Amino acid sequence: MTVSNASNVSGVSSASEDPVRNATPHNNKGDLFQSFDVSNFPVPGGRDEVWRFIPLRRIKGLHDGSMPQQTLAQLRVDAPPNVTVEEVPPSDERLKAAGGPVDRVAAQAWSAADHGTIISVPDNAVITEPINVTVTGSGLEATTFMTLLVETGANSEATVIVRYEGSGIHADNLNWHIGEGSRVNAVVDTQWERDTVHIGQQSIRVNRDSTLRHTVAAFGGEIIRLTPRVTFTAPGADVELNGVYFADAGQYIENRMLVDHSVPNCRSNVLYKGALQGDRSSNVPEAHTCWVGDVLIRAEAKGTDTYETNRNLVLTDGARADAIPNLEIETGEIAGAGHAATVGRFDEEQLFYLRSRGIPEQEATRLIIRGFFNEVLNQVPVESVRDELIARVAGELEQSNN
Numbered sequence: 491m492t493v494s495n496a497s498n499v500s501g502v503s504s505a506s507e508d509p510v511r512n513a514t515p516h517n518n519k520g521d522l523f524q525s526f527d528v529s530n531f532p533v534p535g536g537r538d539e540v541w542r543f544i545p546l547r548r549i550k551g552l553h554d555g556s557m558p559q560q561t562l563a564q565l566r567v568d569a570p571p572n573v574t575v576e577e578v579p580p581s582d583e584r585l586k587a588a589g590g591p592v593d594r595v596a597a598q599a600w601s602a603a604d605h606g607t608i609i610s611v612p613d614n615a616v617i618t619e620p621i622n623v624t625v626t627g628s629g630l631e632a633t634t635f636m637t638l639l640v641e642t643g644a645n646s647e648a649t650v651i652v653r654y655e656g657s658g659i660h661a662d663n664l665n666w667h668i669g670e671g672s673r674v675n676a677v678v679d680t681q682w683e684r685d686t687v688h689i690g691q692q693s694i695r696v697n698r699d700s701t702l703r704h705t706v707a708a709f710g711g712e713i714i715r716l717t718p719r720v721t722f723t724a725p726g727a728d729v730e731l732n733g734v735y736f737a738d739a740g741q742y743i744e745n746r747m748l749v750d751h752s753v754p755n756c757r758s759n760v761l762y763k764g765a766l767q768g769d770r771s772s773n774v775p776e777a778h779t780c781w782v783g784d785v786l787i788r789a790e791a792k793g794t795d796t797y798e799t800n801r802n803l804v805l806t807d808g809a810r811a812d813a814i815p816n817l818e819i820e821t822g823e824i825a826g827a828g829h830a831a832t833v834g835r836f837d838e839e840q841l842f843y844l845r846s847r848g849i850p851e852q853e854a855t856r857l858i859i860r861g862f863f864n865e866v867l868n869q870v871p872v873e874s875v876r877d878e879l880i881a882r883v884a885g886e887l888e889q890s891n892n
Contacts (some may be wrong), residue, residue: 568623595691599662699727706734706762712740712741725793734883763866777810803834
């Protein structure tokens with residue numbers, strides 16, 4: 491069923507120059523066309539740069555409107571009393587505060603949703619307990635769409651955990667508006683069943699002197715594509731984007747991000763780590779991951795300090811990892827900038843060392859891979875979530891040995 495535009499929101503762009511369509515040349519990575527109207531985007535094809543890795547034939551028609559019939563997304567928010575949770579119409583201007591959709595699927599999710607949800611943390615509030623958001627799939631016979639904004643007031647502190655679970659076909663806009671001087675820990679955990687398709691855009695807007703620690707954990711699902719996009723509004727903001735992912739045979743996991751430095755004296759750091767294990771004896775597609783890290787330092791963003799890193803471990807044959815860092819610098823007056831990306835097997839010297847100390851090969855391999863992920867997992871602020879993710883990595887490794 492084709493879902494038509496359900497709102498009267500017009501197309502917008504937050505770019506400093508006139509944007510152009512995503513499939514055409516544009517001024518820089520930050521100037522992609524934005525619109526809340528799905529009809530303003532052409533149906534993507536495999537030759538389009540931003541869609542060239544994902545297997546479009548496996549995303550259940552989310553890109554062209556042929557997905558199964560729409561049903562309401564199942565969303566639950568557990569928050570302390572001083573946190574406000576509202577359902578608002580799509581025309582509510584607050585929903586647009588972080589930015590608009592930059593591709594057809596994100597615009598479809600916006601256009602098709604009959605309402606949005608806003609979670610608001612008041613000014614100066616220190617929320618000691620996590621705000622838990624749970625999105626549950628509705629099965630493979632239906633499609634769900636969602637628009638959610640998390641906004642934090644000036645000088646507030648909060649931890650927000652967004653967990654996806656169940657089975658389904660889902661697309662959403664999960665947006666973040668981080669207030670001036672606010673400190674936010676965000677965890678996005680795609681704990682889907684293995685038959686799920688999920689394509690999600692995250693627009694992230696950070697204000698003066700704010701701090702965001704954003705972590706993605708992608709283990710479940712059949713096809714997962716997450717696209718966080720960070721914009722800075724004033725100096726002094728500090729953003730870290732961290733991620734872990736583990737793909738088995740038949741899974742495709744894509745993390746595609748943009749960090750757009752457009753104001754002076756801000757900092758960003760990106761650290762994503764992934765592992766893959768395939769099964770050439772099976773009839774399912776190869777395990778495939780894709781990481782694309784775009785960092786833009788505009789001419790006016792003097793004093794920027796940024797770095798991005800992606801590391802991938804290919805554990806078996808029948809697995810493929812793509813790692814594409816892009817750093818675009820328009821000024822030489824910066825504090826620092828760099829990137830690194832690797833794809834390879836784990837360190838054979840470490841394996842030899844552990845085996846020489848009497849540790850069996852399988853156990854030595856598990857120790858090395860756990861150590862590989864710990865650099866990211868140790869930064870998860872909530873102990874229970876951190877322990878759960880560590881256990882999930884261990885479970886993936888156990889599966890590889892069975």
